[in-house]
């Protein structure tokens with residue numbers, strides 16, 4: 001069909017359509033530090049819009065690099081005035097540092113060694129031996145398409161509102 005799509009399903013069924021929605025999902029890039037998987041969903045979250053409300057007024061951390069990290073940290077101020085940005089050894093341009101300082105967001109650039117707690121996230125341990133107590137950590141390290149289909153079709157990905165310019 002002109003300008004449309006013909007889809008051949010696994011069972012042999014064929015569909016024709018003018019527009020095709022690929023809802024095959026995206027995968028967040030995950031931090032590598034120990035304990036991450038144990039506390040993902042138990043104090044570690046990817047979306048402040050989904051899970052920030054439960055932590056309003058509490059001690060929060062944002063983990064991200066570049067613009068994405070800065071925007072994530074500033075966004076968390078909607079929920080709490082106690083926000084610290086963790087960059088896991090990545091630097092921050094001085095203009096961003098100033099923006100964060102004006103908004104009372106602290107910055108810690110130490111490499112993260114481990115996420116720890118009993119049943120939920122309680123502390124973040126750094127490579128220099130220091131520890132930070134936090135009720136929740138929100139991260140955004142970019143995301144990738146879960147399926148190779150969009151790329152095979154030549155689709156160009158639009159930037160996520162938190163992605164920095166180095167992300168896909």
Ligand SMILES: Cc1cc2nc3c(=O)[nH]c(=O)nc-3n(C[C@H](O)[C@H](O)[C@H](O)COP(=O)(O)OP(=O)(O)OC[C@H]3O[C@@H](n4cnc5c(N)ncnc54)[C@H](O)[C@@H]3O)c2cc1C
Pocket residue numbers: 023024025026040041045046047050051146147149
């Ligand atoms: C910890 C956590 C908490 C969250 N909390 C919230 C919340 O409170 N509120 C909220 O709105 N959102 C929340 N989200 C986000 C929400 O889960 C996602 O936005 C949502 O699941 C995205 O839906 P989707 O259908 O686009 O993708 P997905 O849920 O990833 O679904 C994609 C589907 O496509 C299938 N698939 C992939 N490739 C193929 C293929 N080639 N052929 C056939 N099938 C394929 C996959 O198997 C999968 O079933 C949370 C996410 C996480 C990780």
